[in-house]
Amino acid sequence: MNNGKGKTHLREFMTWAGEKGWDIMTKSGSQLHLNNGITSRYKGLPDEYLEFLNVVEKCVAPDEQTWFICDAEFNNSTETAFQWNEFEMLSLEAAEGDSIWQSEITAWWDYHLPIVMSVEDGYSFYAIDLTTDSGAIVRGCEPEFEEVEKVSDSFGEFLAWMMLNSD
Template identity: 55%
Template structure:
């Protein structure tokens, strides 16, 4: 297991997070996800290889894992829930819908929160490949970079610099 991921998992467990590691090796993501996001950073796929579930103690914020991306989790939220909400808002505007889809083609959500409103963290797969951004309702597509990559993001959580609900 990747050193930073192992350190984060150990930290999360000791801080009351619900963490379940995968019992079987490998990663079997839905082909539509793999086709859409062809340049997923290796540190994120490493995380998905070993973590089955990772939820904050409040159970209001969670990492998206393999089952979420395969639409086979127990979650009421789909992995692309915020894209779907945005598309619903643009129901009668084809150009706007296209802009929304194109935008989400470059941002892979990996953490979702319902704590204090809807928000997410995503991996920027455009110019800043691997950078972590945050977004929130009502304008999900207006994001702010919060970390240079997933490892940095996990370190910021462990240091308390980023508080996740």
């Protein structure tokens, strides 16, 4: 994995986001500390994404309907209406009373870490697909959150894709 290329994507994205009016805050110190629940469940997170979490404290679209999940959300240390795993929780609630379906949902989310959430045009998310070597990024939306489509092969490519496909 070309680390330099990933940092270039990150710098370009941060510049772009700032110019487009995103509420983007960088961390004053660059110390990433994800809680054990995240690090034990999600193994092999891409370096590009960890670098993003290490640098970015907050990244919210101008309309506040789309946002990146940063380490404060993963550590449940923010007062937001949505938890980082909100869509998994909604799926599990829909499957209430069906333990086999619930275990299938949990198993699916064990390999799909949500990284961006949106409430624009319904609930949707982007997630890192940890079943792929490169950490492909997939998009899912309601009502079947676990039925996803791939949008990019890596987190760096995802940032480039966002810059091309967003207003």
